[in-house]
Amino acid sequence: MLNGKKILIGIGGGIAVYRVAELARLLIKAGADVRCVMTKSACEFVTPLTFEALTGQEVHRDLFDLTSERAMGHIQLARWADAVIIAPATANLLARLTHGIADDLLSTIMLVNDKPVLLAPAMNVSMWDAEATQRNIACLQQRGMVVIGPESGELACGEQGAGRLAAPLTIKAAVTALLCEQSLVGQTWVINAGPTHEAWDGVRILSNRASGRLGALLAEQACMRGADVVCIAGPGTPATNADIERVNVESAQQMLAACRQYAAGADLFIGTAAVSDFRFADPQTEKLKRGELRSMNIELTANPDIIASIAAMPNRPKKVIAFAAESSNHIAYAKSKLVNKKVDAIVANDISNMGSDQANGWWISADNEVSIPSSTKIAFAAAIIQHIMELA
Numbered sequence: 001m002l003n004g005k006k007i008l009i010g011i012g013g014g015i016a017v018y019r020v021a022e023l024a025r026l027l028i029k030a031g032a033d034v035r036c037v038m039t040k041s042a043c044e045f046v047t048p049l050t051f052e053a054l055t056g057q058e059v060h061r062d063l064f065d066l067t068s069e070r071a072m073g074h075i076q077l078a079r080w081a082d083a084v085i086i087a088p089a090t091a092n093l094l095a096r097l098t099h100g101i102a103d104d105l106l107s108t109i110m111l112v113n114d115k116p117v118l119l120a121p122a123m124n125v126s127m128w129d130a131e132a133t134q135r136n137i138a139c140l141q142q143r144g145m146v147v148i149g150p151e152s153g154e155l156a157c158g159e160q161g162a163g164r165l166a167a168p169l170t171i172k173a174a175v176t177a178l179l180c181e182q183s184l185v186g187q188t189w190v191i192n193a194g195p196t197h198e199a200w201d202g203v204r205i206l207s208n209r210a211s212g213r214l215g216a217l218l219a220e221q222a223c224m225r226g227a228d229v230v231c232i233a234g235p236g237t238p239a240t241n242a243d244i245e246r247v248n249v250e251s252a253q254q255m256l257a258a259c260r261q262y263a264a265g266a267d268l269f270i271g272t273a274a275v276s277d278f279r280f281a282d283p284q285t286e287k288l289k290r291g292e293l294r295s296m297n298i299e300l301t302a303n304p305d306i307i308a309s310i311a312a313m314p315n316r317p318k319k320v321i322a323f324a325a326e327s328s329n330h331i332a333y334a335k336s337k338l339v340n341k342k343v344d345a346i347v348a349n350d351i352s353n354m355g356s357d358q359a360n361g362w363w364i365s366a367d368n369e370v371s372i373p374s375s376t377k378i379a380f381a382a383a384i385i386q387h388i389m390e391l392a
């Protein structure tokens with residue numbers, strides 16, 4: 001989603017600087033070209049080396065640096081960026097930006113900049129609540145800057161309240177939304193993800209190798225395009241950003257109940273979850289003992305077919321997309337599922353994709369059958385969203 005996007009991170013001098021390193025890493029992983037500008041105070045908390053190593057780029061610090069000015073000075077840095085993130089946006093930076101003070105490299109760049117700006121404030125709760133800070137932030141918002149956070153909770157200073165830097169994943173989602181075409185605004189998408197855990201006894205489960213990564217990526221990418229997204233997440237599904245409504249479930253039956261509840265009347269349902277076909281007929285709450293047993297027969301009961309159940313609901317989503325992970329005859333199995341489950345399209349993929357960062361497969365609908373070449377799961381998810389948007 002951020003492939004080739006140029007993002008300038010302006011790093012202020014707050015205790016949360018160390019969390020911005022994770023943000024830089026996430027942005028780079030999503031394909032962005034990241035450059036960092038640190039204030040003098042920021043360098044008191046973390047050395048520029050951290051950001052230089054993460055981005056592979058020089059970290060800009062000085063306004064009066066001849067070499068930098070010749071290579072990429074304050075004007076060029078502002079022109080270069082597609083978007084600017086200020087994180088942590090200190091109370092001091094907010095004040096300087098509000099008043100147009102240009103007394104260091106970052107504040108001078110900000111006076112030149114005409115690209116979208118995301119402010120991620122982080123500070124002590126009283127600094128945040130201070131009338132001056134609140135006036136400044138309101139003024140910057142009025143000028144079109146987007147403010148993300150701060151979040152509430154325990155602060156680095158030990159006090160409680162609003163002041164924590166928004167989670168790096170949330171900041172990444174917000175900047176992607178800033179840079180991304182908002183083609184799904186007004187739509188509700190429900191996506192299930194991950195494996196299920198079917199309890200056998202107090203400690204043992206029946207499950208599979210699904211990681212939930214693809215479902216989480218689809219949820220994230222739909223959210224970044226403006227959709228309201230609910231992710232029904234099986235155990236181990238990666239973290240999703242705060243704008244995604246997340247419902248954690250364990251078993252297939254819990255997943256079915258949550259999917260039916262949220263999918264009713266939605267615009268789209270995507271079933272990426274690797275739902276266990278069976279559950280234990282007689283699960284125990286205590287831990288079972290092996291004792292003298294040399295073998296054991298266990299009775300399994302078939303689990304409900306979640307996709308077919310969603311597709312058969314009277315108030316079913318306008319579109320239902322299924323996934324089929326197969327070990328052979330992918331296209332033939334997928335085509336029969338397309339008909340039997342009465343879904344609008346199906347993504348056939350190989351079981352070897354499970355748990356991996358790579359994926360490949362086929363998009364199959366009533367009038368279309370195309371291969372989605374091998375790529376990272378991020379690119380695979382983007383290709384699927386593109387096919388969904390083209391679905392008549």
Ligand SMILES: Cc1cc2nc3c(=O)[nH]c(=O)nc-3n(C[C@H](O)[C@H](O)[C@H](O)COP(=O)(O)O)c2cc1C
Binds near residue numbers: 013039089090092127
């Ligand atoms: C240990 C320590 C932690 C600080 N944490 C924050 C913070 O989280 N947020 C903030 O706005 N200021 C914080 N400050 C104050 C800023 O560092 C100070 O206002 C500085 O002038 C900010 O400079 P800058 O905005 O140019 O980066 C902290 C100061 C110290 C000594």
